[in-house]
Amino acid sequence: MSAGSPDPVEDKLLWDKFLSGDDKAYAYFYKKYVGDLFSYGMRFTTDRELIKDCIQDVFVKIYSNRSRLNKTDHVKLYLFISLKNTLFNVFQKDKAFYHIDTIEPVFSVEYTIEDCMIAGEMELEREEKMRRILDSLTPRQREVIYYRYVEMMDMKCICELMDMNYQSVQNLIQRAIRKVKTLSPARDKVVLSVNKYTVKFKDKNN
Amino acid sequence: MMEEDVYKKYSSHTIEELLQDNRFITSVTFPTEESDAYWSKALEDGTIDRPDYELAGHFIRSVQVRPERIRRSEIDNLWENIEIANKENLRRRKNRFRFYFSTISAIAVSFVFLYLLNALTQHEPAGPHASGIENIKAPNVRTTDIQLVLAGEETLSLAGEEARIVYHEEGIDINNRETDLKNRQPHTGRAVFNQLIVPPGKRSMLTFAEGTRLWVNAGTRVVYPAAFDRRQREIYVDGEVYLEVSPTAACPFVVKTDRLNVEVLGTSFNVMAYRNDTVHNIVLVSGAVKIQPGTEQEVTLSPNEMYLYANGTPEVRSVDVENYITWRSGAYRYESESLDVILKRLSRYYGREITYSPQVASLRCSGKLHLKDDLRLVLNSISHTAPIICHYDGERYMITNK
Incomplete structure (x- = not known):
C-alpha cells in the first residue's frame, strides 16, 4: 500500500487549500496517508496504539498550526518526518518502555523473501544467501532500504527524513548493494542457473 | 546462449546502477506494460546484463516488507478522535484564560465501542453482580441543567450546553477548574453512588479517577460508585454513553442497563441505552464484550457485529459500526x-x-x-x-x- 507515485501536483494544490482553511483537504491527506504512516511507524515499535496516538498528534498539530505551516510540495515526506519526530520524542520520554540500551528506536523489518516457487537446490541456496545478506544489514541500512525500495523515495527525501547528508545516505545504500553484489553468480555457472531463474519469474508474473 | 554473450560485455557495475535507478525501482514494484517493454528491449539489445537485472529485481522484491496494516475501523476511530481533539483545541483557544490540565497522554488505550438502545420493557436487572446500582433513584428535581449528584445527596446544577467532569484521587474538577468538592470514599464498606444527569439538548464528558472516560449524550443518566471496587468496576446507564475504558488488569468493567449487562472483555467500549426506546442494540467496533440479557443466553460479540433486540427476539448481525458512533463528533x-x-x-x-x-x-x-x-x-x-x-x-x- 505504499501508494505508488504520490501525486505531487495534486498534493501541493490541496496542501495550499488546507493551509487556507479547507477541512476537506485536511481529511483527504488523512485518508490518503494514514495507511502508509501506520505501516511506517510500525517499523519502530510493535505498539499499534502508540503509533495511532502519534498519528493523531501529527494531524492535530498540523490542524492547530496550519496558519503557521509552510508550503510544501511533498506532503507525504512532511507527514513521515512529523511522525518520526513525534515517535522519537515519546521514545525519549519513555526510554524505559522501549529500548533500554539504545536511545533511538531501532528500525526493524521482517522481509518477505519470495518463498513461493523455490524449486531447485540452486534457488534454495540463493534464497538462503539473500536471507543471510538481509539479516546482516544494519538498522540504518534497513531504514534506508525501506525508504528507497519500499516507499520508493528519492535520495533528497531520504536525506531529509534521516537527517543525513547525501554522501552518508549514498554510503549506506552502497554498502548494502555491495553485499547484494556478492550474490552475483560465478561466471561459469551462470547459464544454467540464469535460465531456471528466468523461468521462475515468468511463472510468478503470470 | 544469449545470456553468455551478454554477460561478457558488461561489468558488475550494472547491479548497482540498476538499484540506484528510479525508473528501475518503480518498474519492479509497479510494473506496467510500458516499463516491461522498456526493460525487455534493454535486455534484448544487450544494454543490460540479464543475471544482474534479475538479481537487482530479486533484491527489491526481497526487501519488500509485509506492511502492518491499519484496520478500517481503526482508521475511522482515529479520525473521530482527531476531529474531537481539533474541536477541543478550537474551544480551548476561545477560552484561553481558563486554567486547564493535561495534554493528550501519549500512551495508548485500545478501544472497544458499543452502542445500545434499551427496550421499553422493564426487566429484573440481570447478571451475577447485583450491587443495587440499578436501583438508585434519579433525584426528583425537574431542571434543564446538567446535574451532578454526589454521594452525600448533594446536587450540583451545571449551566451550559456541555459539562466536563473529571474525578481524580483528591476531588472533582468541573469544566477544567478545580473545585473544593471532595469525592467521598465509602468508609462503611457500603457502596455510595454518584449520578450524572444530562437532560435533552445537553451533553457531558465524565472522567473517572482510574482513567476511564465517558462521553454522555443528551437525555442520559449515569450512576457510578464514588470509588470503584477493586474487583469490578460497574456503572449503570440509562441513555447513550461512549466509553473509553482504562484497562486495569483483572478488574472487569461492567455496564448495566435496564435490560442487560455488558461486560468488557477487552479494554474499552462505548454504550448507549435508553429506557424508553422499543428497540435496543449493542454494536461492537473492536475488542470483545459479553452481553448478559437477563433471561436469554449470554452472547459474546465480535467487532463489526450488532446485538439487536427488537420485538422480543435477540439477533446478531454485521453492521457498519461507523453509523453508530459518529454522534460523539x-x-x-x-x-x-x-x-x-x-x-x-x-x-x-x-x-x-x-x-x-x-x-x-x-x-x-x-x-x-x-x-x-x-x-x-x-x-x-x-x-x-x-x-x-x-x-x-x-x-x-x-x-x-x-
Missing part, C-alpha cells in the same frame, strides 16, 4: 433508518418536541446529519431528501407528509 449517520428512530434521537439531542404522523415515521433515510447546526436546519436538510414538510410553531416542530 457531532453528527448522526444513518443508513436506511426509519424517520421514527431519527426524529426521536433528534428530539432528544436538541431537547425539542417533534411530532409526526405514522406515514412520516415509516419513511427511511440515509445520510449524515450535522448536529452543530440548528435543529431547523437539520430538519430542513431531511426535507430535501425525504417527502416531508416541516412546520415550527415557536414551541414544537410538526412534520407532515408532502
Whole structure:
C-alpha cells in the first residue's frame, strides 16, 4: 500500500487549500496517508496504539498550526518526518518502555523473501544467501532500504527524513548493494542457473 | 546462449546502477506494460546484463516488507478522535484564560465501542453482580441543567450546553477548574453512588479517577460508585454513553442497563441505552464484550457485529459500526433508518418536541446529519431528501407528509 507515485501536483494544490482553511483537504491527506504512516511507524515499535496516538498528534498539530505551516510540495515526506519526530520524542520520554540500551528506536523489518516457487537446490541456496545478506544489514541500512525500495523515495527525501547528508545516505545504500553484489553468480555457472531463474519469474508474473 | 554473450560485455557495475535507478525501482514494484517493454528491449539489445537485472529485481522484491496494516475501523476511530481533539483545541483557544490540565497522554488505550438502545420493557436487572446500582433513584428535581449528584445527596446544577467532569484521587474538577468538592470514599464498606444527569439538548464528558472516560449524550443518566471496587468496576446507564475504558488488569468493567449487562472483555467500549426506546442494540467496533440479557443466553460479540433486540427476539448481525458512533463528533449517520428512530434521537439531542404522523415515521433515510447546526436546519436538510414538510410553531416542530 505504499501508494505508488504520490501525486505531487495534486498534493501541493490541496496542501495550499488546507493551509487556507479547507477541512476537506485536511481529511483527504488523512485518508490518503494514514495507511502508509501506520505501516511506517510500525517499523519502530510493535505498539499499534502508540503509533495511532502519534498519528493523531501529527494531524492535530498540523490542524492547530496550519496558519503557521509552510508550503510544501511533498506532503507525504512532511507527514513521515512529523511522525518520526513525534515517535522519537515519546521514545525519549519513555526510554524505559522501549529500548533500554539504545536511545533511538531501532528500525526493524521482517522481509518477505519470495518463498513461493523455490524449486531447485540452486534457488534454495540463493534464497538462503539473500536471507543471510538481509539479516546482516544494519538498522540504518534497513531504514534506508525501506525508504528507497519500499516507499520508493528519492535520495533528497531520504536525506531529509534521516537527517543525513547525501554522501552518508549514498554510503549506506552502497554498502548494502555491495553485499547484494556478492550474490552475483560465478561466471561459469551462470547459464544454467540464469535460465531456471528466468523461468521462475515468468511463472510468478503470470 | 544469449545470456553468455551478454554477460561478457558488461561489468558488475550494472547491479548497482540498476538499484540506484528510479525508473528501475518503480518498474519492479509497479510494473506496467510500458516499463516491461522498456526493460525487455534493454535486455534484448544487450544494454543490460540479464543475471544482474534479475538479481537487482530479486533484491527489491526481497526487501519488500509485509506492511502492518491499519484496520478500517481503526482508521475511522482515529479520525473521530482527531476531529474531537481539533474541536477541543478550537474551544480551548476561545477560552484561553481558563486554567486547564493535561495534554493528550501519549500512551495508548485500545478501544472497544458499543452502542445500545434499551427496550421499553422493564426487566429484573440481570447478571451475577447485583450491587443495587440499578436501583438508585434519579433525584426528583425537574431542571434543564446538567446535574451532578454526589454521594452525600448533594446536587450540583451545571449551566451550559456541555459539562466536563473529571474525578481524580483528591476531588472533582468541573469544566477544567478545580473545585473544593471532595469525592467521598465509602468508609462503611457500603457502596455510595454518584449520578450524572444530562437532560435533552445537553451533553457531558465524565472522567473517572482510574482513567476511564465517558462521553454522555443528551437525555442520559449515569450512576457510578464514588470509588470503584477493586474487583469490578460497574456503572449503570440509562441513555447513550461512549466509553473509553482504562484497562486495569483483572478488574472487569461492567455496564448495566435496564435490560442487560455488558461486560468488557477487552479494554474499552462505548454504550448507549435508553429506557424508553422499543428497540435496543449493542454494536461492537473492536475488542470483545459479553452481553448478559437477563433471561436469554449470554452472547459474546465480535467487532463489526450488532446485538439487536427488537420485538422480543435477540439477533446478531454485521453492521457498519461507523453509523453508530459518529454522534460523539457531532453528527448522526444513518443508513436506511426509519424517520421514527431519527426524529426521536433528534428530539432528544436538541431537547425539542417533534411530532409526526405514522406515514412520516415509516419513511427511511440515509445520510449524515450535522448536529452543530440548528435543529431547523437539520430538519430542513431531511426535507430535501425525504417527502416531508416541516412546520415550527415557536414551541414544537410538526412534520407532515408532502
